[in-house]
Amino acid sequence: MPRVRPVSHAGCTWTGLAPEQLPSETIRGSEKMGPVAYFSLCLLGCLIFNPLLEGVQGVACPRSWLPFHDSCYRYVPQEKTWMEAEADCQNHWHGAHLISIHSAEENNILADYMKWNLTKNSPVWIGLSDPMEDQSWRWTDESPVSFRAWEKGQPNNQNSNEHCVVLERPGKSVNQTHMHLQGEPWQPSDHTGPEIRSRLAPCSSLFPAPCWEGSQERPPCMTW
Numbered sequence: 001m002p003r004v005r006p007v008s009h010a011g012c013t014w015t016g017l018a019p020e021q022l023p024s025e026t027i028r029g030s031e032k033m034g035p036v037a038y039f040s041l042c043l044l045g046c047l048i049f050n051p052l053l054e055g056v057q058g059v060a061c062p063r064s065w066l067p068f069h070d071s072c073y074r075y076v077p078q079e080k081t082w083m084e085a086e087a088d089c090q091n092h093w094h095g096a097h098l099i100s101i102h103s104a105e106e107n108n109i110l111a112d113y114m115k116w117n118l119t120k121n122s123p124v125w126i127g128l129s130d131p132m133e134d135q136s137w138r139w140t141d142e143s144p145v146s147f148r149a150w151e152k153g154q155p156n157n158q159n160s161n162e163h164c165v166v167l168e169r170p171g172k173s174v175n176q177t178h179m180h181l182q183g184e185p186w187q188p189s190d191h192t193g194p195e196i197r198s199r200l201a202p203c204s205s206l207f208p209a210p211c212w213e214g215s216q217e218r219p220p221c222m223t224w
Contacts, residue, residue: 066109066113073113074096075113076088076089079122079206080207081205082098082125085207086125097139098125098127099126100128100143101128102143102144103146106147107147107149114167123207125164125165126165128164129163129164129165130155130163135157137165162202164202164203166205
């Protein structure tokens with residue numbers, strides 16, 4: 001299992017996984033397939049998650065980051081392979097990861113954030129993958145796989161080459177469109193839409209991705 005190490009940055013201690021610590025199976029799987037846009041919820045798109053210094057109460061997220069409980073999320077609109085997206089989260093966002101999702105509430109918040117911020121109907125990478133290619137799912141931050149919201153018929157591993165997971169962007173609701181026209185800022189309490197669902201994709205596809213950052217209470221991203 002990859003070991004977590006602290007990285008000091010701007011007065012905070014971030015916890016993340018160094019690129020060389022990622023499972024070799026994941027790297028080999030990425031080389032077999034081509035690039036997908038990633039939502040770094042690091043989506044190109046991507047959300048970014050980084051664990052904050054242990055003991056800090058609450059999260060003071062940087063400007064343009066979405067706060068939720070003990071985490072911060074950021075959308076990065078660049079299209080990369082799954083492996084490239086995860087490495088980008090770690091290297092450019094101070095040890096962040098592609099996003100990991102652990103509850104229906106978090107899934108709903110991300111659905112609204114995607115509707116509010118994404119202009120393309122492109123899927124986005126998240127940090128879930130099948131590095132051993134045997135449906136033994138793992139998050140890149142090594143947190144427990146306690147929640148999954150698959151699309152109907154998923155995971156299907158079409159053509160036996162789908163071992164990384166993306167989120168599909170939901171359609172905008174009337175309330176979200178109204179808020180956008182009025183120029184009102186989106187907040188996590190403004191949830192209005194349906195859950196987003198996950199599906200498999202070749203790890204070599206090119207998608208945007210989201211990254212995340214949070215406290216050490218939840219081990220250390222969504223790229224969307």
